[in-house]
Amino acid sequence: MAAAYTPMIQQYLRVKAEYQDAFLFFRLGDFYEMFFEDALKASQELEITLTSREGGTEDRIPMCGVPYHSAPVYIEQLIEKGYKVAICEQTEDPKQAKGVVKREVVQLITPGTMMEGKGLQEKENNYIASISVFEDETFGFATNDLSTGETKVTMVSGGFDEVLNELFMSGAKEVVISSDFDGEWQRKMKERSVMAISFEDDCGVRGSFEGLLDDLNQDKLRTTSSRLINYLYRTQKRSLDHLQKVATYQINQYMKIDYFSKKNLELTETIRSKGKKGSLLWLLDETKTAMGGRLLKQWIDRPLIDEQEIKRRHSLVETLMGSFFEREEIREKLKEVYDLERLAGRVAFGNVNARDLVQLKKSLQQIPILKEMVANLPNEEAVRLADRLDACEEVTDMLESAIMENPPLSLKDGNIIQDGYHEELDKYRDASRNGKTWIAQLEKQEREKTGIRSLKIGFNRVFGYYIEVTRANLHLLKEGQYERKQTLTNAERFITPELKEKETLILEAQEKCVELEYELFTSVREFVKEYIPRLQNLAKTVSELDVLQCFAAVSEQRHYTKPSFSNERRVYIKDGRHPVVEKVLNAQEYVPNDCHMDADREMLLITGPNMSGKSTYMRQIALTAILAQIGCYVPASVAVLPIFDQVFTRIGAADDLISGQSTFMVEMLEAKNAIVNATQNSLILFDEIGRGTSTYDGMALAQAIIEYIHNRIGAKTLFSTHYHELTVLEEELQKVNNIHVSAVEQNGRVVFLHKIKEGAADKSYGIHVAQLAELPNELIVRANEILTGLESSNSGPVKKEIPASEKVEEPAAQLSFFEEPEDVKKSPISSKEKKIIDKVKGLDILDMTPLQALNTLYELHKKLKN
Known part of the structure; x- marks a missing residue:
């Protein structure tokens, strides 16, 4: 059947076959198109127009699409709903293509692999997890935040419920498992709203990331981590140089708070609103950086049981509380530090722009000041903390000399690299700038020479530079003064040999400027990439400082005491x-x-x-x-x-x-x-x-x-x-x-x-x-009557007094609790039963508590039964 489709649709179907669980954004010119079921579903989820097109068969093919420049907005919407999106780009120049232009998926975006956008909350980690099952009924559990490069792994025993608890506590948006993973376990994960389940059977250690596993001393830990990292490489299809070495942790190294207890105590979100406001995290969060906000949440999720480390934190909080002015200066400087962790991730991922690098530079410029302030605090632990504040001066110097202070968002518009950074770029810029000055001067000269005040020199991409004269002023031109280029309704456009020569020089300079600037930006990015490990260590230290100052600020404001x-x-x-x-x-x-x-x-x-x-x-x-x-x-x-x-x-x-x-x-x-x-x-x-x-x-x-x-x-x-x-x-x-x-x-x-x-x-x-809840007064009065009756008789529901006019004939009298019914009286009773019945009649149950009465009657019942 596929052979009946056009070559382009056949290509689409081949690619789609490899990404059945994702929306395929198929690049056609300036649009990402979707076909068949993807189109039907996407049109509903994204509320975009559903159309159709010829596909080589009698039936038209459902189709919808989004402009490539606004695609990130639509991709975010799908990811937030738990879907995956495969980005399929043209990988061949259409001018050189023989037949259908080659296309392939360049990235799979999933809930657990978001690197940018509104779906990535600045003070929350975006975790993807992996679970591996081993024959001895133990489990490997790993998490990764692709935006920061952090990966952690642990072993879990005690059954799948323990793994579920770790998964829910992590808040992972996606979990990676083997294709033969137990179906009932998958159902339990979906019940607790894990957004996406993905599969990866390759657990082999690859040379490209073997160094990330250096600190792992167990094959099970290496297998679990490799499953996750292989999935990331397979789906992201690019450099992941920011991935940090996999860190191990043991669940019993921390105070264990299960999922239900975390929810009941409202540690990071409230039960009713599912939001941060009203939670312990909301109360404490006086952090000034995104990194500090994420670390605070991690500390709340996993309190320490190591008394020495707890006391180290308390010591630093105590010092910061006693150093009010220094603490306020630290807080002010932290405000100027951007998200170093995610900036480093964007550098490695290749989606960093010039403005991101300016943010990185401004952040690094605060570190020497912070380092000095922390080092001067009267505490040895503060001095050690200050020693870990690595300012990465080489990166600061490079960015200061290379990147303009206010660059454009796009990397293809130029004006990114500083003047004086590169000699050849300066020459091109000089030619471009001087050429434009020359154009302005030429326009002035020609107006004076011809006497035409409305004469202007313009530019468009089709005809280049031109001299434009309105029809009303054409008689003022001398024969052969200009070479005719284009005729308009109300004007004529001309060129001169000199103008054409300058045009070539200016356009060539502009084009080469943009190309060279992009090359230079790439080289700067590669330079910064070498410092990613140092930047990540710096981020950890800044985060810790931020959380500790936050504890000090809250403790002072709320009059807390040192435990x-x-x-x-x-x-x-x-x-x-x-x-x-x-x-x-x-x-x-x-x-x-x-x-x-x-x-x-x-x-x-x-x-x-x-x-x-x-x-x-x-x-x-x-x-x-x-x-x-x-x-x-x-x-x-x-x-x-x-x-x-x-x-x-x-x-x-x-x-x-x-x-x-x-x-x-x-x-x-x-x-x-x-x-x-x-x-x-x-x-x-x-x-x-x-x-x-x-x-x-x-x-x-x-x-x-x-x-x-x-x-x-x-x-x-x-x-x-x-x-x-x-x-x-x-x-x-x-x-x-x-x-x-x-x-x-x-x-x-x-x-x-x-x-x-x-x-x-x-x-x-x-x-x-x-x-107090303002139930009807009649109801309250009646409830008090019933309560009084129950407390006085302890004999069951209390009857409401009914007026004589409303009374009906009473049914036959009911037996009292200890009265023997007729059929029992006529039945022979053993001496043992008679003794027990007499004993029951002699009990004053009303003087007992309900629990005592219940236990007494139960013991007598057992004796009677026996």
Whole structure:
């Protein structure tokens, strides 16, 4: 069938066959065209006109296209929706082509390989990941940010869920796997909105990138990294000299925060808006560079557990806090530093322009000043940091002498290279500039000579330079004075031998200027490319300085304090605050609270009304620990903390509709994750465990979970609940302590004090919260009636009093709880059964808590059954 198509369409189909999962942007003249299914889909996604064309068969072929100069805008739209775009260019001069012009794909752009555009957020990494599966049921996991050249790899054990957690934590836009990768695992990745899945079976180490793997000492790590790097080379089809050596990391080198806990704590985005505002990242981000913003997010995602490194960061933050004027100068200079990491990437990738190089020069000019300011700080660690600030003077000098201060955006318009940089270029420029001056002088002379004031010398690409005289003034010219070139409706155009000679000189000079400038720019770019490793190391140091000054600025503004660490796993927080809520509410309105936990006080059972602040209190403890372990000061007047290896949270309720899991199932899965993986050195936050099922089921599960954590794990745990019956566990479990959020009633309304106190809460105030929500008053009154009845009788639903006029005949009286039905009375009863029934009748269940009553009746039921 393909043979029936025209040669050009056949060429399109051959190329498309290799890129079935991508839109093929097929270059035809000044347009990128798409055909067949690509055209139908692209016209819908991009909202562009769908047309058709002859293709060699009876049916016309669907077609749509975009102008090549505006293609980046359309490509970005497709990438943002998770698609891939293959760019197919002409690779042969049409004038020399015999038959159809040769075309081939020069780049595959995917969600994980974006190098520029609005889709590339300046303060966020754009990761692409790869996963390799090995026979011993371990996994290799690697990530790369092509825009910065950073690549990291680790080994993961513990099943595919652990790999998924790493993948989701990385925020990768694309994942590269083998073609035989398990289908169920692929489905799970798509459920969690990984934008694109790609395939690469080539894991061989190539000479072109073997040096990137020098620091890898395991074949599995090399295989995983090679899969990813081979994919990048295969799809990008160009130099990737900015790729840094692959760095290894171990998951247990950092505080582990699983995907659900990161989401519940709103570390980098909020649950409702999915945006940065309202998150811990939003609160902290006082960074002044794009690189610093990305590093801050990485530090929040992976808090440290190395106490020495944490203290090093705290030491630098302390010094910067105590050096206000120096810190402000550093912040001002950092504002003038552009994104060194991505500029280096653009240099290597070949898409850097002259303005980018001017930004690089201006950035490097700030480094010597920053270096001196940091070196003068009264801290040895600051001096070491300053030593790593490499100004790359050779690059600065080269760019200063070579590139104009305000060059055009295009590399083909000239005016890029400085005067005096290259002798031959100066000669061409002189010829061009002098020629144009000569033209202006010639025009003046000819006007004077002929007396024609409207005479002008013009230029166009077809006829070159010409002398133009209007028809009304032709009689003023002498016979044979000029050589006729072109006749217009209202004028005649002429040339002279002298003008033609100057034209040749000027045009040749201009053309050679542009060609030579591009060559010189390329040589400057290649020069800068040699310094990419030094520029990348500089970027790392500037980023670190930026994040540390950010911590100092926020800690001073928000009155945070330097934490200390306890080897006895002691938690002592005085006047602790939730950092984000405090900022939103305003410091004067926020009520601070203390927290005390030690070897004899491992678990705090928190009771109190809804909306009183239980969840906020729990979150603020976790956020305080995270802030401390990323190297920042913390929102408290005093903070003594252990170094936690993991943080687990079960806060809030939400269905996972994508995977078909109910709220309660999500609750149980998150609880399981904590219970299975937590250690004695972990922090667990459980909020309202068991509320997604029936009261007794939920209460039983909650108690069992408390007992398991207390007896088996020993992790520091904050457990909030509305099951007041569980507060008796303080008497039964040695390391459980009751605390509550206080509230008082004033004139029938509840007032939340948001203050944590010792002991259990006396009631839940649920109806008061409903009243605050302004439910109908009739409903509130009825709810109070029901509550009073339940509390007095503990016998089930309370009947509403019905006026006599509305009463209907009552049904036959129901049996009381202990009354024997007729058929039981007539049945023979054993002496053992009689004793148990008598015992049940003698119980005063109303004096028991529901949990005690339930346990008592259950034991009697077992005896009766046996």
